[in-house]
Amino acid sequence: MVTAMSEENEARLYGRAFLYEMVHTVFGGEPNETLFEALCSPACIGTLQDMRCEGAALARLAGFCERIEADPEARAAELERSVSDFNRVIAGLGANRESFPWESAYTSSKRLLFQVETLEVRNAYRAFGYQPELYPRVADDHLALECAFMAALAKATLEAEDEVERERLLAGQEDFLANHVLKWIEDYARDLHEDAPVGLYDLTAAALVEYAATDREFLGTLRHT
Incomplete structure (x- = not known):
């Protein structure tokens, strides 16, 4: 039994399950009309509005979604910008860039990919029986995959049927935030802001930076109450 x-x-x-899934979706593939329809949905806008109190960056992301929902021309322009930004600074087709959406690019001394940090992330996934859909074609420490993992554990927490399992899931998320996401996301968001200073990716990364730190505190509090 799980205590209510x-x-x-x-x-x-x-809300946290939604946000991590949203970041996974935004950074996980080239944006299209389907993504922007989801961003304009009442579920997305309503959830982000409820999270405004978490900080200014989340409020700005909510405002972005409200604006593209209300203004079809703005929506079309932002979709075009987002496709360009994705191919230039997320997929890596741009020659001149400061940002790299992989943990090992920020935590390894030589800013190389597929380092020991990548294997540590993979081991964290395996501890919970999780395997990314694109394994092994995409490095495990890509931002989209790390957020997909957090979303999966967040959903599993809501479905846990006993206290021991819920505690294991909460502890795993707190640990993953502390030892992985929070070690690099702020530096990545700063560099991404240099590469793409406005638009969906800049806003989403900033919101994640803001939310992840408070989320770790929330998980710790929840585990000890």
């Missing part, structure tokens, strides 16, 4: 949690904590668990 407060409505506030349960709502936050649903």
Whole structure:
């Protein structure tokens, strides 16, 4: 049996699962109309509006979604910009860039990919029986995959049927944030802002930086209450 949690904590668990899944989707492939329809949906806008109190970056991301929902011309322009930004600074087709969406590019001394840090991320996935859909074609420490993992564990936490399993999942998420996501996401977001200073990717990365730190605190508090 799982002890019932407060409505506030349960709502936050649903919100964090949504946000990590959103970041995974935004950074996981070239943006298209389907993605922008999802960003304009009442579910997305409503969830982000509920999270405004978490900080200014989340409020800006919510405002972006509200704007493209209300203005078809702005939506078309932002989709075009996002496709360009993705291919230039996320997929890596641009020659001159500062940002790299892989953890090992920020935590290894030589900023190389597929280093020991990548294997550590893979081991963290395996501890929970998780394997990325694109394995082994995409490095495990890509931002999209790390957020997909966080989303998967967040959803599993909501579905856990006993206290031991819920505690294991909460501890795993807190540990992954501390030892992986939070070690590089702020530096990455700073560099991404230099490469693509406005638009969906800049806003989403900034929102993740803001949210991840408070999320770690939330998980710690939830585990000890």
